[in-house]
Amino acid sequence: MRTSVVIIGSGFAGLGMAIQLAEQGRDDFVVLEKADSLGGTWRDNTYPGCACDVQSHLYSYSFAPNPNWTRMFAGQDEIRGYLEDLADRYRLRDRIRYGVTVTGAEFDAAEGGWTVHTASGETIETRFVVWGTGALHEPSIPEIEGFERFSGRVFHSANWDHDHDLAGRRVAVIGTGASAIQFLPPVAERAAELTLFQRTPPWILPKLDRSISSFERWAFRTFPPLQRLYRASIYTRLEGRVFGFRHPRVMTGLQALAKAHIRRGITDPELRAAVTPDYTLGCKRVLISNDYYPALARANVNVVSDGIERVTERGVVTADGVEHEVDTIIFGTGFKVADSFAQLAITGRDGVKLTDAWRGGSEAFLGTTVAGFPNLFLLVGPNTGLSHSSMVYMIESQVAYVLDCLRLLDSAGARVLDTRPESQAGYNAELHEQLATGVWQRGGCRSWYLDENGVNRTLWPDFTFRFRRRTRHADPADHEILV
Ligand code: NAP
Numbered sequence: 001m002r003t004s005v006v007i008i009g010s011g012f013a014g015l016g017m018a019i020q021l022a023e024q025g026r027d028d029f030v031v032l033e034k035a036d037s038l039g040g041t042w043r044d045n046t047y048p049g050c051a052c053d054v055q056s057h058l059y060s061y062s063f064a065p066n067p068n069w070t071r072m073f074a075g076q077d078e079i080r081g082y083l084e085d086l087a088d089r090y091r092l093r094d095r096i097r098y099g100v101t102v103t104g105a106e107f108d109a110a111e112g113g114w115t116v117h118t119a120s121g122e123t124i125e126t127r128f129v130v131w132g133t134g135a136l137h138e139p140s141i142p143e144i145e146g147f148e149r150f151s152g153r154v155f156h157s158a159n160w161d162h163d164h165d166l167a168g169r170r171v172a173v174i175g176t177g178a179s180a181i182q183f184l185p186p187v188a189e190r191a192a193e194l195t196l197f198q199r200t201p202p203w204i205l206p207k208l209d210r211s212i213s214s215f216e217r218w219a220f221r222t223f224p225p226l227q228r229l230y231r232a233s234i235y236t237r238l239e240g241r242v243f244g245f246r247h248p249r250v251m252t253g254l255q256a257l258a259k260a261h262i263r264r265g266i267t268d269p270e271l272r273a274a275v276t277p278d279y280t281l282g283c284k285r286v287l288i289s290n291d292y293y294p295a296l297a298r299a300n301v302n303v304v305s306d307g308i309e310r311v312t313e314r315g316v317v318t319a320d321g322v323e324h325e326v327d328t329i330i331f332g333t334g335f336k337v338a339d340s341f342a343q344l345a346i347t348g349r350d351g352v353k354l355t356d357a358w359r360g361g362s363e364a365f366l367g368t369t370v371a372g373f374p375n376l377f378l379l380v381g382p383n384t385g386l387s388h389s390s391m392v393y394m395i396e397s398q399v400a401y402v403l404d405c406l407r408l409l410d411s412a413g414a415r416v417l418d419t420r421p422e423s424q425a426g427y428n429a430e431l432h433e434q435l436a437t438g439v440w441q442r443g444g445c446r447s448w449y450l451d452e453n454g455v456n457r458t459l460w461p462d463f464t465f466r467f468r469r470r471t472r473h474a475d476p477a478d479h480e481i482l483v
Contacts, residue, residue: 004028006116006126008102011040013132013379013395015083016061019090020399026406031092032118034101038087041136042080045179047160048186050076053178053207053288057227058234058390064089065227067220073209104345105129107374112415112483114375117345127415130402131344132379135458138336142174145310152327157183158335164328166190172316172326174308176202180332181287185295187330194301195324197308197316200445201274203258203281207288241388242463244282248439251281265293274305283443285387337448337458348373349418362457365424365478366471368398369405374418374482377402383431384467385449385458387440393464401471408474409481416482423478434461 005021007014010033021029037043052059056074060066066082074082087093101119108115113127139156147154155161157179171191173184176198188194220227244250258281266272275296296303306318315325346354349372357372364370367384368377379398386394409417435441435456440449449458460467 002125005128007031007130009132010038031096032100036098039080047157047183049182054390055234057231106347128375130377134380136335140336147311154329156331168192170326172329175332181292185291188295201277204287238389255281266297279445280443282439283445284447363428365419369419371419371421371424374416397468397471404474414481418480
């Protein structure tokens, strides 16, 4: 097969890219999707309670507002429905090929394009590759001794086993991240007993959620500027958090609010102490929930903070020697972030592999292009993640940047664009200087934002409008036009 653009993944990133290419009349593209339906993370994560912790009016494309969101923080099925609707609205259905797993891609200097390989042995020739798979799709299951001996059911939050009825079960939940705090309350309601294995308590703020009335939805449908204003007000409020991330002392006030939230949800002083973090708020992702603390306070829930030592046939043994008997283990242990791009065999100019180029740590220019890997674009690439606002906003900025790179090539009558190593190095030096003083580095915690060397390869540390400004135009000075 031969095409102009191969887009990998059909989540928010891949679909956003596909829509914008189609809108510009660049119709020669294909979206490759490993699963049998679209939606990315919003297709995979179906655990009970799954919802977005960013307000839906902002966690959606600016060019495709949805006036019909039923809640401030929509649930997984509604978000997935939004993406499905867009595939219809923008006539993308026949542009997506399902069940196609990309295993690698290599740049062909003579052709000025890429050869993309799939698991079925197919090769696709293309000028551009847009990698839209994101960083959070490979479930991480910790290696725990004796795990294979466990006789009960085991699954990860991103592969929820809906056939396994939890009613009357003794359930172990491992992890206290964004996913676990969402599924724990409904599981606690259903299970006979729930034991939560907590390694690090998260900071949790009240969730200002509510349903959106039919009158409000009518108003948004009827007066679109009203919805734009509403979106802008959410955006502005969330951007304000950047001050706290950049100046951790500002977080003290929010920590007081979070501690009051613990006191409201939990009366037992020992449990209150166990769930109170000892690092600065913001160091890990700040979570929001109104039902997590009350769930922990239930009589059938037990919070265990001793480390997990091993798993036996009957349950989980902690460092204090206690065996916690369970029949189901649910991992809420997050994703293999480092593996998300690294496992892909991407070979750029002069036969250089991306894994080798990134041996010292992953980095890109504006999180999107990588020197030595021409015509390759990474959406949600290194340091484009956010802990304060909507990733959809970042994706839109990156998509605009990709389109401007294509425009730059068109206007030069050229085919191949590579990023200058010095531009990439300068950009990253500035980025890491900013990150070094932020709460993620100084807050006294260890998070998945940091790589094995303690370097933050994940987050954009600044206001998102600054990223938007920088990605508006591809500056020819930052790129080499090859042929
Ligand atoms: P996560 O934030 O990485 O949390 C993983 C949890 O598992 C942490 O509590 C971690 O403890 C624990 N853990 C890992 N290995 C362990 C071990 N060996 N023993 C005991 N505990 C262990 O994963 P996640 O909750 O799936 O969330 C990942 C990301 O997905 C989030 O940060 C967010 O970006 C995204 N997400 C977003 C939403 C949303 O609403 N927008 C919802 C869910 C997820 P430590 O803290 O000690 O490492």
